[in-house]
Amino acid sequence: MTAKIGWWRAAVACTPCLPPEEPSMPLVFDHLVINNHFALEATRDLFAALGFTLTPESHHSLGSMNQLVMFNGHYLELIGLPRHGERIRQELLDSPRGIDGVVFRSTDAAATARQLREQGFTVQPVQHFSREVAADGERGEARFSTVRLAAGSFAAGRVYFCQHHTPEWVWRAPWLSHANGVAGIEALTVVSQNVEQEAQAWQQLGAPDPAFQLQLLTPSAWRDDSAGLVSVDESRPSQFTAIHFRGGNASMLIQAARNAGLPLHQRPGRLLIAMPAIHTLLEFRL
Numbered sequence: 001m002t003a004k005i006g007w008w009r010a011a012v013a014c015t016p017c018l019p020p021e022e023p024s025m026p027l028v029f030d031h032l033v034i035n036n037h038f039a040l041e042a043t044r045d046l047f048a049a050l051g052f053t054l055t056p057e058s059h060h061s062l063g064s065m066n067q068l069v070m071f072n073g074h075y076l077e078l079i080g081l082p083r084h085g086e087r088i089r090q091e092l093l094d095s096p097r098g099i100d101g102v103v104f105r106s107t108d109a110a111a112t113a114r115q116l117r118e119q120g121f122t123v124q125p126v127q128h129f130s131r132e133v134a135a136d137g138e139r140g141e142a143r144f145s146t147v148r149l150a151a152g153s154f155a156a157g158r159v160y161f162c163q164h165h166t167p168e169w170v171w172r173a174p175w176l177s178h179a180n181g182v183a184g185i186e187a188l189t190v191v192s193q194n195v196e197q198e199a200q201a202w203q204q205l206g207a208p209d210p211a212f213q214l215q216l217l218t219p220s221a222w223r224d225d226s227a228g229l230v231s232v233d234e235s236r237p238s239q240f241t242a243i244h245f246r247g248g249n250a251s252m253l254i255q256a257a258r259n260a261g262l263p264l265h266q267r268p269g270r271l272l273i274a275m276p277a278i279h280t281l282l283e284f285r286l
Helices: 040-049 109-118 195-205 219-225 250-260
Strands: 002-004 029-035 065-071 074-080 098-105 127-135 138-148 158-164 184-192 213-217 238-246 264-267 270-275 280-285
Touching: 029 158, 029 184, 040 065, 040 074, 040 250, 074 184, 098 238, 109 138, 109 158, 184 195, 184 219, 195 213, 213 219, 213 238, 250 264, 250 270
Parallel strands: 029 074, 098 158, 184 213, 238 280
Antiparallel strands: 002 213, 029 098, 065 074, 127 138, 138 158, 184 238, 264 270, 270 280
């Protein structure tokens, strides 16, 4: 079964479910997270080899570090753990490597937490943290407040909301263009053993962002859609598997993937590149 969620854009194929009630939480896509445990540098090097611009390495006050692939209004976060850090984020160690987080925007973290509770979700206490940023010869501090749903709320991975207090230290002009011509993230694929149940859970969360699509696939549909480049963990009921980018220079990306030894498959209008070490498929919609 393939589902491009009606809550996002289209009807759930072959699923006799009623239209969801009017959702109360407006959703604006903020970023996706790839968890790298102690191998952030290796993943960073692969994205750089594919022609993405990455921000300098930065360290969170929580005990993690990251580098970002920035686009207008959203981004991809490559997150990792320092090998000799005094603080280690256990939640990252407890999550598998690969895509493990989808994050929506909040303009008021406390209000978002209240609204999610009213919708029946269990949320963790609002978390405030920061990281130092070096950009354009200056140094500053990016500050955030996040509202995280309780672990296990979505079997595929972490879902949370982020309030940016200092967006000027996150979105910087030199970071927004990429040599490979990619213009942004437009979709995320979730592979689920129960697509209908998964769809209902996402529908409960809130109103869609028209610029971002969620695709739900069964394991068998995923094998066809991914050309077998990335397998799924059959022991997990649901998992994030693919990031779908808008645009890209196909010839450059193909050559870069071959140089890096990354499996690839080309179809009309689509280029698939796998990153097996982090169980992730990148799709470029050309």
